Amino acid sequence: MISKVKRKKIIVGNWKMNPVSPEEVKKIVSGIKKVAYSPRKVDVVLCPPFMFFEMVSKLLKNTKVLFGSQDISGEEKGSFTGQISASMILSLGGKYSIVGHSERRKEGEDDVLVNKKIMRAIQAGITPIVCIGELVRDDHGEYLSFLEKQIKAVFSGITKEFVSKVVIAYEPVWAIGKTEAMSPHDIYETSLYVRKVLSQMYGMETSKILSILYGGSVTSDSAVTILNEGNVDGLLIGRQSLVPEDFSKIISYANTL
Ligand code: PGA
Numbered sequence: 001m002i003s004k005v006k007r008k009k010i011i012v013g014n015w016k017m018n019p020v021s022p023e024e025v026k027k028i029v030s031g032i033k034k035v036a037y038s039p040r041k042v043d044v045v046l047c048p049p050f051m052f053f054e055m056v057s058k059l060l061k062n063t064k065v066l067f068g069s070q071d072i073s074g075e076e077k078g079s080f081t082g083q084i085s086a087s088m089i090l091s092l093g094g095k096y097s098i099v100g101h102s103e104r105r106k107e108g109e110d111d112v113l114v115n116k117k118i119m120r121a122i123q124a125g126i127t128p129i130v131c132i133g134e135l136v137r138d139d140h141g142e143y144l145s146f147l148e149k150q151i152k153a154v155f156s157g158i159t160k161e162f163v164s165k166v167v168i169a170y171e172p173v174w175a176i177g178k179t180e181a182m183s184p185h186d187i188y189e190t191s192l193y194v195r196k197v198l199s200q201m202y203g204m205e206t207s208k209i210l211s212i213l214y215g216g217s218v219t220s221d222s223a224v225t226i227l228n229e230g231n232v233d234g235l236l237i238g239r240q241s242l243v244p245e246d247f248s249k250i251i252s253y254a255n256t257l
Pocket of ligand 1: 014171177215216239
């Protein structure tokens with residue numbers, strides 16, 4: 001018999017290369033402090049730029065907020081200038097790392113490297129938030145085979161036991177940094193498809209425990225409909241995670257579900 005699984009909601013804030021100063025960091029953090037103490041039904045994960053990582057985690061000490069990095073190295077340690085390892089993130093109290101974000105892929109990261117980073121994260125005890133998503137959407141369903149190929153490539157050689165420690169973020173690249181998110185209906189259909197591919201790879205039981213988030217131009221308004229109708233377990237939020245009122249609204253709403 002297949003058991004019913006209730007997956008906890010996850011709201012991730014990806015600050016990207018923002019803000020520019022510690023003063024601004026303080027402002028943003030003080031704006032979300034109120035909700036930072038309250039989330040219980042939802043895991044809130046903040047991914048600030050690495051240089052602000054310690055500062056943000058100190059400012060939010062004793063709150064329920066969790067921390068993650070925006071990227072990690074595919075290597076364990078050594079002569080890799082400019083890179084940060086999964087163990088370093090862990091030693092600073094980080095629990096997550098975004099892996100394979102399309103903005104990293106634009107810089108040349110491929111599925112092989114993303115695969116390596118997923119392994120490194122899991123081995124170090126960090127949860128990788130694995131970004132997948134098509135570059136464009138066509139009328140003939142080619143984006144579906146793109147997605148299938150990408151999922152198979154990034155999880156290649158990753159066992160059932162390992163994959164159960166992963167969070168997936170479906171982020172259609174064409175919907176990132178725009179004015180509108182993808183429609184909840186399309187998110188619903190695509191998340192079903194992603195779970196179907198994972199179920200073919202790992203079996204239904206395992207696919208059911210995996211959290212699938214949506215990311216791409218989410219606002220505090222669209223967050224409500226996406227969380228209600230999009231069949232996803234949370235959101236990966238870029239720009240709106242830098243606007244404390246909006247980010248707080250999203251967290252508060254997710255906390256009611
Ligand atoms: P956006 O970014 O919310 O600003 O579109 C999302 C992301 O890139 O993770």
